[in-house]
Amino acid sequence: MNWSDINMGENSLPADISKIGESDVFFRNLLESAPDAMIIVDDSGKMLLVNKQAMRMFGYERDEMIGQKIELLLPGPIRDRHIGHRTSYVEAPRLRPMGQDINLIGLRKDGSEVPVEISLSPIKTDSGRYISSVIRDVSVRRQMEQDLNAAREAAERANKANSAFLAAASHDLRQPVQALSLLNGALRRTVKDEKALLMVQHQDASLTAMTNLLNSLLDISRLDAGAIVPEWEDFPMQRVIDRLSAEFGRQAHQKGLAFSSESCDAIVRSDPNLLAEVVTNLVSNAIRYTDSGEVRMVCKERDGYCHLEVSDTGVGIEADQLDAIFREFHQCKSPGASKEGFGLGLAIVRRLTDLLDHRIDVESDPGKGSRFTVAVPIIADIASYVDDESAEDAELVGRGSGLIILIEDDVSVANAWGLLLEAEGYTVATAASAQEAKALIHHVTEPPVLLISDFHLLDGSTGVQTVSLIREHYQSDIPAFIVSGDTSKVVKDSRLIDNCTLMSKPVDTARLLAAAQYASRSGCVPLD
Secondary structure (H helix, E strand, O other): OOHHHEEOHHHOOOHHHHHHHOOHHHHHHHHHOOOOEEEEEEOOOEEEEEOHHHHHHHOOOHHHHOOOEHHHHOOHHHHHHHHHHHHHHHHOOOOEEEOOOOOEEEEOOOOOEEEEEEEEEEEEEOOEEEEEEEEEEOHHHHHHHHHHHHHHHHHHHHHHHHHHHHHHHHHHHHHHHHHHHHHHHHHHHHOOOHHHHHHHHHHHHHHHHHHHHHHHHHHHHHHHOOOOOOOOEEEEHHHHHHHHHHHHHHHHHHOOOEEEEOOOOEEEEEOHHHHHHHHHHHHHHHHHOOOOOEEEEEEEEEOOEEEEEEEEOOOOOOHHHOOHHHOOOOOOOOOOOOOOOOOOHHHHHHHHHHHHOOEEEEEEEOOOEEEEEEEEEEEEEHHHOOOOOOOOOOOOOOOOOOEEEEEOOOHHHHHHHHHHHHHHOOEEEEEOOHHHHHHHOOOOOOOOOEEEEEOEOOOOOEHHHHHHHHHHHHOOOOOEEEEEOOOOHHHHHHHHOOOEEEEEOOOOHHHHHHHHHHHHHHOOOOOO
């Protein structure tokens, strides 16, 4: 075949170029300058032309390839199949990649194999039809793909291991802290000696610090692992403010600070629990870094957003630290800054606001104070919103009374629950599993006013199943608390049960007892 025989058909060269193209030298140079290996074969599969890139790829000299069948360059197991594929292509030639969606392999002269990609195109000449093959060595790319796949599999394994750790840590690490917290709450209600009470108070402060650190570390890990999924809801922003104001007021008062919050009429769309965690971290930080003056929480509506502002009269933040404060374990270096805390609060805030797609801004004047602002989209104003559930969450005054059925398979935690609840005035009946609870309800002398159950129980049953079993026996929608350190979606599904609330370990004893008193007197669990 002469180069001058080639007719490009519809893709024929312009006349002035065609004249040049009649030169064998021009076409040979064109072939040799191609960046990829090129081989031209006839209808029988015999190689007629090869360029130097093809010789380099397969390790043959030109005269070792010319006249040989193209199957010379294929591994033995696929040679016979390729003859059939080649014959089919000759019968209906067209421009196309060869072996789409499969891994193609070429065979070198030394017997080694090379992954390739091949494009085929038919060529018409005066002397017959030919097939042009463009062959590319994809060894590097395939290796990169393998490395990426291996890295992804390793990341998936690490993520699964991390998820398993988080599940275990959420339960097993919180369990002893929960027992200590409950025992401390019981001691505070029974100890009368002033010196002993002071020690209990110091113990409570240490437990609070331990709980905060544990919660922060687990929150960071869960956020980084993608284990937290927002549960979107339309709700009054006032619900979050009311839920947190009383606790923040106590914290500020203990430090000699004024705390104030203003009412808000906005109905917003967010995850109320995650948003509350954002606000909790912001206000806790404001109180920590303010030695005198006040901490304020206000909402301003503009441009379709409710801008929740947390401001303080604290030490402030230097301008060059405004970005760094959202990194893990970074603590403010301003003069007079508190050394308390772990530098995780604002890192959690940043991750949560990113997860919720809520913009957060910070302004600060060193020595005068700071203001953090979270922008939450507004759905409506309070006048056009009907809340079917009461938002009452106030603590009731007085001691508790009535029977509480407690389902907890950890003896130390169950004992701590019992001591705390009995110190508050309740009668407590305990079971370790759904089966024990089923037997227990036939022996108690009065209907329970409240059910408290761990989610995961000894016999493989769940608190949800146990609560349902007890309610069925009494034919009553008894208020229930499901308590767990597990944060998986399976556990969160317990929120779907009517008149039931999910509490995360370790439970704050003051909030728990206030909720228990509200539920036992009203017959309904608090909204939050």
